[in-house]
Amino acid sequence: MLTTNPFDLPDANGDKLREECGIFGASGSEGAAALVALGLHALQHRGQEAAGITSFDGAEFHTHRAMGHVAGNFDSPAIIGQLRGNVACGHVRYSTTGETALRNVQPLYADLASGGFAIAHNGNISNAMRLRRDLVRRGSIFQSTSDTETIIHLVATSNYRTFVDKFIDALKRVEGAYSLIVMTPEGMIACRDPLGIRPLVMGKLDDAIIFASETVALDVVGATFVRSIDPGELVIVKGSEVSSHRPFAPTEPRPCIFEYVYFSRPDSISEDRSVYTVRKEIGAQLAIESPVDADLVIPVPDSGTPAAIGYAQQSGIPFELGIIRSHYVGRTFIQPNNEVRHLGVKLKHNANRALIKGKRVVLIDDSIVRGTTSLKIVQMMRDAGAAEVHMRIASPPTRHSCFYGVDTPERGKLLAANMNIDEMNSYIQADSLAFVSIDGLYKALGEANRSDTRPSHCDACFTGDYPTMLTDHDDVASVDQFALLAERVS
Known part of the structure; x- marks a missing residue:
């Protein structure tokens, strides 16, 4: 039974970082x-x-x-x-x-x-x-x-x-x-x-x-x-x-590293790198770092597909389309009440039941923001008869908001900012959960690891290492802190 929680959104598309x-x-x-x-x-x-x-x-x-x-x-x-x-x-x-x-x-x-x-x-x-x-x-x-x-x-x-x-x-x-x-x-x-x-x-x-x-x-x-x-x-x-x-x-x-994870189309070339190839490499790194004994590798379509191919090729576990996506569901679908709202994910994704029943599956997605969609998709796999459901994420945990043109929720609504990996796994009700490491993400780009002194990309949504001043954010924070102090004094 799905219950109301602080990470719920009014639509089924809200659990993704929105393109800029x-x-x-x-x-x-x-x-x-x-x-x-x-x-x-x-x-x-x-x-x-x-x-x-x-x-x-x-x-x-x-x-x-x-x-x-x-x-x-x-x-x-x-x-x-x-x-x-x-x-x-x-x-x-x-x-x-x-x-x-x-x-x-x-x-x-x-x-x-x-x-x-x-x-x-x-x-x-x-x-x-x-x-x-x-x-x-x-x-x-x-x-x-x-x-x-x-x-x-x-x-x-x-x-x-x-x-x-x-x-x-x-x-x-x-x-x-x-x-x-x-x-x-x-x-x-x-x-x-x-x-x-x-x-x-x-x-x-x-x-x-x-x-x-x-x-x-x-x-x-x-x-x-x-x-x-x-x-x-x-x-x-x-x-x-x-x-x-x-x-x-x-x-x-x-440059923004999330262009490789999600934003850019996979058939684009970004900074002389094929986005599709990088996403496959991220999946391969994920398989090296977080292997699992399973029967099928299944992408959460469409953004998880290249990474799932890379995970399958590296692990030797067969790749299958265990979730079928409808391409005819718009972002403006009206969901008049909570019961219908929670069914919204099924309009966009549906389990391939004949394939999944009795199987141990590895779900590959690009990211977890609030976790609501991951929870529903894990439950969808269980309803379709999956014996085990393991979630693997082709990016590090998103713990920080973006201030550079990506519509990220405020930090208090980011699942990874409020829970550790075990708590997140319990929340989405999977058998296991793992994210690619920040070094693994950079290895997929052809670099040995992330430099602690001068990383080659903006990865602030994962690390909190913002490459510019955040004047407006700091101004608001100062006002909030002043208001809190005034309230305490009064």
């Missing part, structure tokens, strides 16, 4: 908006809440933004026809800051003294609240609750003369993670934060320059991969001219 956002830009392509729409289709997994495209025809900017998926909002020839011009950028969104509302859907657009300015952002500005307060005191009027709008106001109020210098000035005042595609009447700019936490790549399609969050979007539109945008680099495209600028002091990059 996806961005795509094209410069120098006739009918650029249609190309951007196609690229956004390939990035839909990164944000399924809303989508938007802005184009420029040499005289005017044109924008269409909508709640929901790319399909249905950008399939109409009439809508694409309104987005005229050979320069365009687009965005798929899952909100990590700001409310779910059309005013927060990107690209955001503003008329500045220098002309039109459109921006699409993947990431999170970790000092946006403090910057926003300062800007409002100085007279700025915000039209959204998105952290991205902070960049627009910083550009608008910069004292530098040229737009590029204003933009660089703005970026030097923000903290956190960002990959940006910006459009102005003069051209397109693509850039990454100095640590390269969020991904961004460049490609070429005939004479057009393409930017995208992942290489899979280049593949889908038929573009050739050129290279990744380097951490801290600005690439400026003006007509047929492409130039690179590096305004930040060089530092060792820290």
Whole structure:
């Protein structure tokens, strides 16, 4: 019997870290908006809440933004026809800051003294609240609750003369993670934060320059991969001219390691590594570190599949599809009461009963966040007649919140922040539970282990080792501590 607990969520999809956002830009392509729409289709997994495209025809900017998926909002020839011009950028969104509302859907657009300015952002500005307060005191009027709008106001109020210098000035005042595609009447700019936490790549399609969050979007539109945008680099495209600028002091990059675990599509290449191959290697490391005597290796689809293949190949235990996923269940399914809500997972996943009955199974998933889905899937295996159910997770325990563009629950709602492994195993009611180690995760990337002095990736959600300042978080914590002290004094 499932009972209410502090980790419950209102829907069956809430036990995953939500993808951040996806961005795509094209410069120098006739009918650029249609190309951007196609690229956004390939990035839909990164944000399924809303989508938007802005184009420029040499005289005017044109924008269409909508709640929901790319399909249905950008399939109409009439809508694409309104987005005229050979320069365009687009965005798929899952909100990590700001409310779910059309005013927060990107690209955001503003008329500045220098002309039109459109921006699409993947990431999170970790000092946006403090910057926003300062800007409002100085007279700025915000039209959204998105952290991205902070960049627009910083550009608008910069004292530098040229737009590029204003933009660089703005970026030097923000903290956190960002990959940006910006459009102005003069051209397109693509850039990454100095640590390269969020991904961004460049490609070429005939004479057009393409930017995208992942290489899979280049593949889908038929573009050739050129290279990744380097951490801290600005690439400026003006007509047929492409130039690179590096305004930040060089530092060792820290790209997000969770791109390999879950966020990126497995057919993407990230930092010169195949995401699919890395996920298989994570599964192999998991089999080496946490073997189990079992009959079947079963992935929790779809994100657990490559790691399950790696686990099966390393262990010699047969790989089977013991859970069948429905691909026709949206995130907005209405669940009117608790009883129906708890059945929601069965709409998305169902046990392959004939395969599972009487078998000792190893379930492979990419992560455990609150643990509610793991609990339900373990129970699903038992209901299907599994003799034993062992859970293996292709990432270390998620013990810390992310502040860089991933919608992580507050730390108090993360299962691994509140329980040790044995307690987590008891909670999900498995026969055993194990996670790949942090060193095992780095070995899957081809590194000997994680460096304690300077790790090569941002792994803060596992280790708590945040690579940047967290000004807004620290401000809130200070206010909370002051309020607690005041309460004690009174």
